[in-house]
Amino acid sequence: MNDAVVLHFDVDGENFTSAGEASVQVKKTLRQMGFPPEVIRRVSIAMYEGEINMVIHAGGGKADVTVDSDKIHIVLADKGPGIADIDLAMQEGYSTAKDNIRSLGFGAGMGLPNMKRYSDHMEVESALGKGTTITMDIYLS
Amino acid sequence: MTVEALAKQLSLTALCLPEADRTVEGCYCGDLLSWVMGRAKSGDAWVTIMTNINVVAVASLTDCACVILAEDAQVEPQVLEKAQVQGINLLVSQKDSFALCAEIGALLS
Ligand SMILES: Nc1ncnc2c1ncn2[C@@H]1O[C@H](COP(=O)(O)OP(=O)(O)OP(=O)(O)O)[C@@H](O)[C@H]1O
Ligand SMILES: [Mg+2]
Numbered sequence: 124m125n126d127a128v129v130l131h132f133d134v135d136g137e138n139f140t141s142a143g144e145a146s147v148q149v150k151k152t153l154r155q156m157g158f159p160p161e162v163i164r165r166v167s168i169a170m171y172e173g174e175i176n177m178v179i180h181a182g183g184g185k186a187d188v189t190v191d192s193d194k195i196h197i198v199l200a201d202k203g204p205g206i207a208d209i210d211l212a213m214q215e216g217y218s219t220a221k222d223n224i225r226s227l228g229f230g231a232g233m234g235l236p237n238m239k240r241y242s243d244h245m246e247v248e249s250a251l252g253k254g255t256t257i258t259m260d261i262y263l264s
Numbered sequence: 265m266t267v268e269a270l271a272k273q274l275s276l277t278a279l280c281l282p283e284a285d286r287t288v289e290g291c292y293c294g295d296l297l298s299w300v301m302g303r304a305k306s307g308d309a310w311v312t313i314m315t316n317i318n319v320v321a322v323a324s325l326t327d328c329a330c331v332i333l334a335e336d337a338q339v340e341p342q343v344l345e346k347a348q349v350q351g352i353n354l355l356v357s358q359k360d361s362f363a364l365c366a367e368i369g370a371l372l373s
Contacts, residue, residue: 139316139317139318140317140342142317142318142321143318143321143322143325144321146321146325147321147324147325147350150324150325160306160327164306164325164326164327167325168301168302168325168326171301171321171322171325172298172301175298175318227297227314227316227318228295228296228297228314228316228318228319229296229297229298229318230296231296231297231298231299232298233296233298233299233301233302234298234301236302237298237301237302240302
């Protein structure tokens with residue numbers, strides 16, 4: 124089994140109702156492929172946080188998931204406002220979410236820390252006014 | 265203890281129970297979704313006052329056994345529909361989060 128499975132999603136920035144749909148779909152696919160529950164949990168939670176961030180902070184974006192023999196590779200790319208200070212954004216509790224978003228239960232400033240925690244490797248690239256690309260790897264040992 | 269048994273013991277109202285036989289192994293209480301995402305464990309009963317559509321995704325991805333809505337929190341029909349489709353047990357109670365967690369704690373110990 125050398126062929127990698129590739130999943131692609133367009134994440135709609137307008138639609139809160141479907142926010143998280145890509146992550147739920149990935150969870151389903153990984154389950155069908157027979158991955159252990161803990162791997163599925165880590166992948167889908169890390170992806171959900173990134174997906175929601177694209178909806179809330181960047182007006183949507185694209186998500187690509189590659190299932191390889193040794194790792195699951197996630198790329199989340201948006202053309203939003205970018206992140207001015209990545210180190211600051213990575214801190215637990217830091218959030219710029221507005222009140223209307225907070226009233227939905229978001230804005231704890233735990234999304235990026237969760238992504239870091241649940242992935243084995245994570246990189247954040249961002250340029251102000253251009254967008255943000257986050258890559259995450261979860262190794263299959 | 266199954267979700268169904270828990271519902272009976274705590275006199276919860278079941279809004280939808282697609283997985284009534286699931287076992288409740290623990291409990292987590294919280295309303296900040298990414299906090300719950302980072303901390304709730306598979307098999308937990310999740311007690312919250314949040315009822316928007318994102319609750320269903322969080323419940324599904326953390327694989328919690330059920331969501332218990334405290335203080336009679338109201339749910340939109342579209343949220344219920346989604347919970348049913350995604351196999352999320354959704355229950356509601358008049359009690360507040362503290363009372364619910366205290367009772368669940370006593371039942372599970
Ligand atoms: N894709 C993105 N584009 C622009 N800014 C972002 C993006 N992702 C995160 N940020 C910035 O980083 C901050 C921290 O993100 P993080 O996900 O940790 O918390 P949050 O989304 O504000 O709240 P939570 O995830 O707990 O609901 C955000 O408030 C926002 O300012
Ligand atoms: Mg976030």
